[in-house]
Amino acid sequence: MDSKIAVLPGDGIGPEVIGQALKVLNAIADRFNHQFTYSYGDVGGVAIDKTGSPLPDETLNTLLNSDAVLFGAIGDPKYDNDPTAKVRPEQGLLGMRKALGLFCNIRPVTIFENLRHLSPIKESYLKGVDMVIYRELIGGIYFGPKGRSEDNTSAYDTCVYKVAEIERIAHLAFQQAGNRRKKVTLIDKANVLESSRLWREHVQIISKDYPEIETDYMFVDNAAMQMIINPAQFDVILTSNMFGDIISDESSVLVGSLGLLPSASIGSATSVFEPIHGSYPQGAGKDIANPVATVLSAGLLLDHLGLVEEGNLVRGAVSRLLEAGLGTPDLQGLTKISCSKAGDYLEALVSDDDLVLDAEKLGESSSTII
Numbered sequence: 001m002d003s004k005i006a007v008l009p010g011d012g013i014g015p016e017v018i019g020q021a022l023k024v025l026n027a028i029a030d031r032f033n034h035q036f037t038y039s040y041g042d043v044g045g046v047a048i049d050k051t052g053s054p055l056p057d058e059t060l061n062t063l064l065n066s067d068a069v070l071f072g073a074i075g076d077p078k079y080d081n082d083p084t085a086k087v088r089p090e091q092g093l094l095g096m097r098k099a100l101g102l103f104c105n106i107r108p109v110t111i112f113e114n115l116r117h118l119s120p121i122k123e124s125y126l127k128g129v130d131m132v133i134y135r136e137l138i139g140g141i142y143f144g145p146k147g148r149s150e151d152n153t154s155a156y157d158t159c160v161y162k163v164a165e166i167e168r169i170a171h172l173a174f175q176q177a178g179n180r181r182k183k184v185t186l187i188d189k190a191n192v193l194e195s196s197r198l199w200r201e202h203v204q205i206i207s208k209d210y211p212e213i214e215t216d217y218m219f220v221d222n223a224a225m226q227m228i229i230n231p232a233q234f235d236v237i238l239t240s241n242m243f244g245d246i247i248s249d250e251s252s253v254l255v256g257s258l259g260l261l262p263s264a265s266i267g268s269a270t271s272v273f274e275p276i277h278g279s280y281p282q283g284a285g286k287d288i289a290n291p292v293a294t295v296l297s298a299g300l301l302l303d304h305l306g307l308v309e310e311g312n313l314v315r316g317a318v319s320r321l322l323e324a325g326l327g328t329p330d331l332q333g334l335t336k337i338s339c340s341k342a343g344d345y346l347e348a349l350v351s352d353d354d355l356v357l358d359a360e361k362l363g364e365s366s367s368t369i370i
């Protein structure tokens with residue numbers, strides 16, 4: 001298969017984790033005789049430094065002319081500490097989501113058996129955890145009218161949702177539940193927010209089209225607690241942009257590290273695949289970032305191209321690496337390897353089904369090359 005893949009490494013650890021995902025994609029291309037053509041683009045802080053814009057037109061054109069996008073991370077502390085900055089790296093990510101109409105962000109949360117001990121949550125609570133979060137991505141408080149009063153003594157952000165925006169993602173969530181454990185949990189704040197009441201009203205209506213799916217409704221404060229005390233109850237979570245942002249970071253604690261969770265953002269134009277973590281500027285350039293979330297995102301990209309066998313191979317390689325007891329420093333308790341080594345091993349694993357890694361030989365202290 002010939003596919004055009006846009007690659008946006010972005011800021012911080014973005015280029016490092018993207019580098020590892022590309023090793024894996026290239027190994028897949030070799031093994032299955034696919035032709036992946038990569039076009040690189042700037043986004044976020046690096047794009048501001050080069051062009052003044054967090055999402056240059058050139059980048060946007062590249063995205064629109066690709067079959068899929070692999071995205072690293074954006075964000076730079078020099079902007080975080082300057083709340084008056086007019087241009088911010090995040091505008092690149094948010095602008096891309098809006099421009100590509102990426103209304104549905106899918107964040108699967110799967111526990112790796114041998115990493116259970118890494119989670120601060122009691123192992124008994126993690127039994128049966130397997131959920132996927134459907135986060136609305138281009139509406140709500142992220143994109144509603146916002147501003148400051150003229151005298152600069154007040155500021156506002158508005159949460160607006162249209163029925164059509166709720167319906168399109170709700171249908172996708174219910175359809176996905178049909179392929180899984182047949183349960184959708186809508187997370188909202190319908191006891192307080194009018195926009196949440198609109199979600200609840202229309203999700204109730206849509207649920208009637210899916211009689212085989214159980215629909216549950218949960219306030220976000222309770223959901224934040226349930227995510228810790230009874231996470232196995234969730235199958236498909238459906239929620240708005242802001243609540244999905246928060247709940248999905250929380251869910252990563254179950255898995256053991258934010259560096260393990262991938263995501264797919266789908267919509268009206270090219271789809272984007274990106275880790276859920278940020279740019280981790282303190283870790284940039286140190287070869288310590290966990291590339292697994294980005295590699296798994298590349299796996300979702302392959303699924304999206306219709307290459308499901310290839311996607312499964314990528315997921316299998318990640319499991320084999322972690323089961324061998326090898327991981328980046330965020331996975332405490334595993335034999336420590338660097339980001340680039342993790343990429344090398346994953347590349348080798350997708351190329352060779354029989355390869356078994358030996359953590360004792362391959363840890364950081366050893367220079368053995370497989």
Ligand code: IPM
Pocket residue numbers: 074075090093094245276278
């Ligand atoms: C995410 C990130 C982004 C978001 C930031 C970087 C704008 O946290 O993808 O979850 O809030 O959506």
Ligand code: MN
Pocket residue numbers: 245246249276
């Ligand atoms: Mn987030």
